Amino acid sequence: MKILHTSDWHVGKVLKGRPRIDEHIRVLAELVRIAEAERPDLVIVAGDLYETAAPSPEATRVVVRALTALRRTGAQVVAVAGNHDNGAALDALRGWADAAGIALRGTIRSAEDPVVTGATASGEAFTLVALPFVSQRYAVRASEMFQLTGAEANQTYADHLGRLLDSLTGSFRGDSVNLITGHLTVVGATTGGGEREAHTIQAYAVPATLFPTSAHYVALGHLHRQQAVPGPCPVHYSGSPLAIDFGEQDNTPGVLIVEAAPGTPATVRPVPITSARRLRTVSGTLDELAALSVDDDTWLRVYVREKPRAGLRERVQELLPGALEVRIDPELLAQVGGTAQRVGRAGQSPRRLFADYLTEVGHDDGAVRDLFDRLHEEVG
CATH class of the missing domain: 3.60.21.10 (Metallo-dependent phosphatases)
Structure with missing residues (x-):
């Protein structure tokens, strides 16, 4: 049978x-x-x-x-x-x-x-x-x-x-x-x-x-x-x-x-069976990602080799519409985390604590700090 x-x-x-x-x-x-x-x-x-x-x-x-x-x-x-x-x-x-x-x-x-x-x-x-x-x-x-x-x-x-x-x-x-x-x-x-x-x-x-x-x-x-x-x-x-x-x-x-x-x-x-969309992981800087050849029938996981900053995910998705997951490359994060120096937190204001955190993870972005300040003021 x-x-x-x-x-x-x-x-x-x-x-x-x-x-x-x-x-x-x-x-x-x-x-x-x-x-x-x-x-x-x-x-x-x-x-x-x-x-x-x-x-x-x-x-x-x-x-x-x-x-x-x-x-x-x-x-x-x-x-x-x-x-x-x-x-x-x-x-x-x-x-x-x-x-x-x-x-x-x-x-x-x-x-x-x-x-x-x-x-x-x-x-x-x-x-x-x-x-x-x-x-x-x-x-x-x-x-x-x-x-x-x-x-x-x-x-x-x-x-x-x-x-x-x-x-x-x-x-x-x-x-x-x-x-x-x-x-x-x-x-x-x-x-x-x-x-x-x-x-x-x-x-x-x-x-x-x-x-x-x-x-x-x-x-x-x-x-x-x-x-x-x-x-x-x-x-x-x-x-x-x-x-x-x-x-x-x-x-x-x-x-x-x-x-x-x-x-x-x-x-x-x-x-x-070949009917499903292909899944693919890619990595690189924005310039390298922009140069990739990706067909429309592929879902992407993207590791970005750039420091975190506001709007980075949106920029990647403009370059690669099939990007479902956008993350900072783990290897780059490990390098940033290994060189970051933690500071004392006792007695620090929420604004300073958040700014120190951004520095530690390599995401020192003024626009993100300003957004935190506005949200903190609204909830406070």
């Missing part, structure tokens, strides 16, 4: 104050075109459909339309919640999803709920363990469904996930394609650069040995970099279909096309 593996859409993402909904519409439309061309039997969306747990109506509409369009290609569609998603809210859509032929899993409702079975048009059977993101707090509650002892309930997060998978993969059969999808961090994998750090720390990391050799393919979400992870079976992150933040500007966004059969190792082929 053929599988399209995607994850980490993050629809509703706002980058430095700039909504990216138009980019997401283009990216998901390209994803649907890939599905139409590849004709997969199954599409797996491994979590983080949304950027926030309270998505806007527009973001919800984009996700629902994308899932519906993927289903209309003839593929079966399974999607699980990620750590950015509201699992209970996704479960509230299950009535619509079931009617549309889409298996949506926001939380673990019962011991049998995460197991999705089906067959391809040619009659090839598959069994998919669809595991939504499980927080440390919820791991104990989920484990209770499998009647663990009190001592077992006090084990580590990885132990809980291992027990869950052991129980859930007990439904794997020798004559079916056995699959696992989940939204989690696996030890040894590389972060993409824009993930939420609280849920990618080691306390949430699990070893790849949790996955059984009976699995033909493990489709993961959570880390935004497309990669394979060594394990007892094929374990892959599809990565995000677009760079979520500037830390991911060097990633190659895309999806994975997987072909698997009982008794045969899965083959994995990446397919790039």
Whole structure:
């Protein structure tokens, strides 16, 4: 059978104050075109459909339309919640999803709920363990469904996930394609650069040995970099279909096309997605920035190699309209901070304290001092 593996859409993402909904519409439309061309039997969306747990109506509409369009290609569609998603809210859509032929899993409702079975048009059977993101707090509650002892309930997060998978993969059969999808961090994998750090720390990391050799393919979400992870079976992150933040500007966004059969190792082929705007970091003086060649379809993070002063950000954005983030070059700030000499502050007026601060950080600008004086007088 053929599988399209995607994850980490993050629809509703706002980058430095700039909504990216138009980019997401283009990216998901390209994803649907890939599905139409590849004709997969199954599409797996491994979590983080949304950027926030309270998505806007527009973001919800984009996700629902994308899932519906993927289903209309003839593929079966399974999607699980990620750590950015509201699992209970996704479960509230299950009535619509079931009617549309889409298996949506926001939380673990019962011991049998995460197991999705089906067959391809040619009659090839598959069994998919669809595991939504499980927080440390919820791991104990989920484990209770499998009647663990009190001592077992006090084990580590990885132990809980291992027990869950052991129980859930007990439904794997020798004559079916056995699959696992989940939204989690696996030890040894590389972060993409824009993930939420609280849920990618080691306390949430699990070893790849949790996955059984009976699995033909493990489709993961959570880390935004497309990669394979060594394990007892094929374990892959599809990565995000677009760079979520500037830390991911060097990633190659895309999806994975997987072909698997009982008794045969899965083959994995990446397919790039190019519809999103490129993210790029540039640096230089104003003259150097003015000489840069930047196309209109690029968002920029700009490190300015000049001393801070009023109006500098606005001047950079005049030169580079795609500049979403403008900062003084950290190396220049370090040089200024290393030579600045702190002065005694006891008994100093607010005006003098602020002026000394500007000098310390290399931002000795009369216009800024005058603005501070006016604001201080107004609030005083």
